Amino acid sequence: MSRATAESVLRRIEEQIKVLDALPESHARETARGALEAVLDLHGLALARLAAVVAMSGKGEDLFAAFAADDQVAAVLLLHGLHPEMPELRVRRALHGLAPVLRAQGAELHLIHVRDGVARLNLRLPGGSREQMAMLRHDIEEAIIEAAPDLDEVAILNEVAHAPEDAAAS
Amino acid sequence: MSAPLAGIRMLRQFVTGPVERCDFCRVRLPDRHAHLVEPTSLRLFCTCSQCSDDMCAEGSGYRRVRPRQKVLPGFELADADWAMMQIPIDVAFLFRPDGDAAPVALFPGPAGTTRSQLNPELWSDLTARYAVLAELEPGAEALLVNRSKGRRDHYLVSTDHCYALAGLLRTRWRGLTGGEEAWSAIDGYFAELNAMARGSPASHA
Numbered sequence: 001m002s003r004a005t006a007e008s009v010l011r012r013i014e015e016q017i018k019v020l021d022a023l024p025e026s027h028a029r030e031t032a033r034g035a036l037e038a039v040l041d042l043h044g045l046a047l048a049r050l051a052a053v054v055a056m057s058g059k060g061e062d063l064f065a066a067f068a069a070d071d072q073v074a075a076v077l078l079l080h081g082l083h084p085e086m087p088e089l090r091v092r093r094a095l096h097g098l099a100p101v102l103r104a105q106g107a108e109l110h111l112i113h114v115r116d117g118v119a120r121l122n123l124r125l126p127g128g129s130r131e132q133m134a135m136l137r138h139d140i141e142e143a144i145i146e147a148a149p150d151l152d153e154v155a156i157l158n159e160v161a162h163a164p165e166d167a168a169a170s
Numbered sequence: 171m172s173a174p175l176a177g178i179r180m181l182r183q184f185v186t187g188p189v190e191r192c193d194f195c196r197v198r199l200p201d202r203h204a205h206l207v208e209p210t211s212l213r214l215f216c217t218c219s220q221c222s223d224d225m226c227a228e229g230s231g232y233r234r235v236r237p238r239q240k241v242l243p244g245f246e247l248a249d250a251d252w253a254m255m256q257i258p259i260d261v262a263f264l265f266r267p268d269g270d271a272a273p274v275a276l277f278p279g280p281a282g283t284t285r286s287q288l289n290p291e292l293w294s295d296l297t298a299r300y301a302v303l304a305e306l307e308p309g310a311e312a313l314l315v316n317r318s319k320g321r322r323d324h325y326l327v328s329t330d331h332c333y334a335l336a337g338l339l340r341t342r343w344r345g346l347t348g349g350e351e352a353w354s355a356i357d358g359y360f361a362e363l364n365a366m367a368r369g370s371p372a373s374h375a
Contacts, residue, residue: 010177017180024341024351037185079178117189118196149175150182152189155196 006072044080051082078150087148088114094147098140107136117152119144124158133158194221205235205330209268209309212276212285214333235310238328239367245302245324247315254292259284259348260318261356263332267293268308276312276332278352280343283336302326316360318353325363335359 023029054063064084067073077083083090091114102109105125112120123140125133141154190199193215204222206215208231215232217225225232255262255275262277273293276283297303302313312332314325338359342352 007174010174012177014174014177014180017177017184021180021184033185033187036181040181040185075175075178078175079182116196116198118191120196145179146175149179152183153191153196 006075010075040079043076047076047080047082081150083150086114087119087151090147091119091144091151094143098143101139102136105132105136109140112157114148114151118155119148119151119153120155121157123156190216192216192218192221194218194225205328206232207235207309207329209233210271212265212274212309212329212332214329233307233310235329237330238311238326239331239363240326241364241367242302242313242324242326245300246322247300247313247324251296251299252315252317255286255288257286258346260316261335262315263312263327263329264288264303264315265312265329266297266303266306266308271308278335278339278343278348278356280346282340283332314363318356323360325367327363331363 020029020032051064054060057063061084067077068084074083088111091111095109095111098109105128107128108122108124110122112122114120121140123133123137125136128136137156140156144154145151190201190203191197192199192203194217197218199216199218204217204219206217206222206225207213208215214235215225222234226234255264257275257277259277259279262275265274265276267273267290273288273290275286275288277286278284293303300313306313306326310329312327312329314327314331316323316325335356338355339348339352342355343349344352348356
């Protein structure tokens with residue numbers, strides 16, 4: 001299977017979900033949602049059983065590492081919460097990758113925690129303009145979501161503000 | 171990971187539906203949860219009970235919104251007074267200003283809720299003649315006026331009701347005046363509000 005396969009399928013899913021999401025609430029929309037939920041549940045149950053069998057084989061760690069490294073498989077692991085790496089680990093890796101960009105702008109980013117489907121971070125950009133801040137937040141959110149699409153939300157809080165910032169959930 | 175993974179997130183979120191979280195600490199919230207309001211902007215925040223307590227401290231700028239829905243059966247805002255407010259839609263929430271802030275009306279519109287600043291002198295005059303306006307908790311309560319389809323119904327409601335209506339209309343509103351689907355939803359909203367007000371324990375003016 002070529003690399004394009006999972007990518008093109010995921011793009012198709014993205015396109016179709018965008019269309020469904022934009023529909024007004026209706027019986028049809030709810031039925032579509034319900035059907036998708038049932039199909040995901042079916043596969044989720046089966047995958048959980050497969051994961052249990054793999055874990056019991058004694059080669060679980062290696063196999064799961066191989067699964068996670070395979071683009072065709074990794075997306076589904078993430079979708080069903082079966083990825084061998086916890087979201088926090090992947091978030092930290094993404095932040096590590098961002099370190100040069102942050103350093104170049106004099107920004108400080110702290111991961112507070114990854115809990116309950118949310119990554120919470122504090123961002124300081126001394127002397128930064130609104131636009132700079134917004135762009136930086138966007139880049140950080142993108143990097144984290146790419147590394148951990150199984151998270152519900154990335155909440156980047158400006159350290160000085162008292163009011164809650166809008167979360168980046170999209 | 172090179173595959174574009176946005177599709178996963180979108181799929182999951184579409185299937186699960188929107189998850190409400192505390193605006194302050196992001197913990198997941200049950201369907202029934204507390205709300206705080208920032209009285210000048212009238213911005214509503216969903217909170218867990220812990221943050222509701224923590225954020226309501228003296229001088230914090232947030233007020234607790236206690237759920238309230240009361241029909242005002244004998245009450246009627248005169249046509250002339252309504253006309254003076256120049257609200258283009260037959261349904262509006264009138265808020266008592268907090269401190270020196272300008273009086274504000276919120277009403278449904280294409281962008282969700284439209285905010286209209288009211289003339290402070292007009293407001294003072296209205297307050298002098300309609301006692302209920304002076305009794306509203308600034309930001310946290312509103313006089314809800316329903317003049318659609320010839321009705322003259324008035325309610326005292328907590329601010330969360332305003333945003334509940336806005337949420338209902340978000341995907342239904344068409345054009346400037348709303349369209350059939352929106353107004354059908356508004357009818358449903360008031361039917362439910364009436365039922366809620368009947369069911370809730372008697373509150374005293």
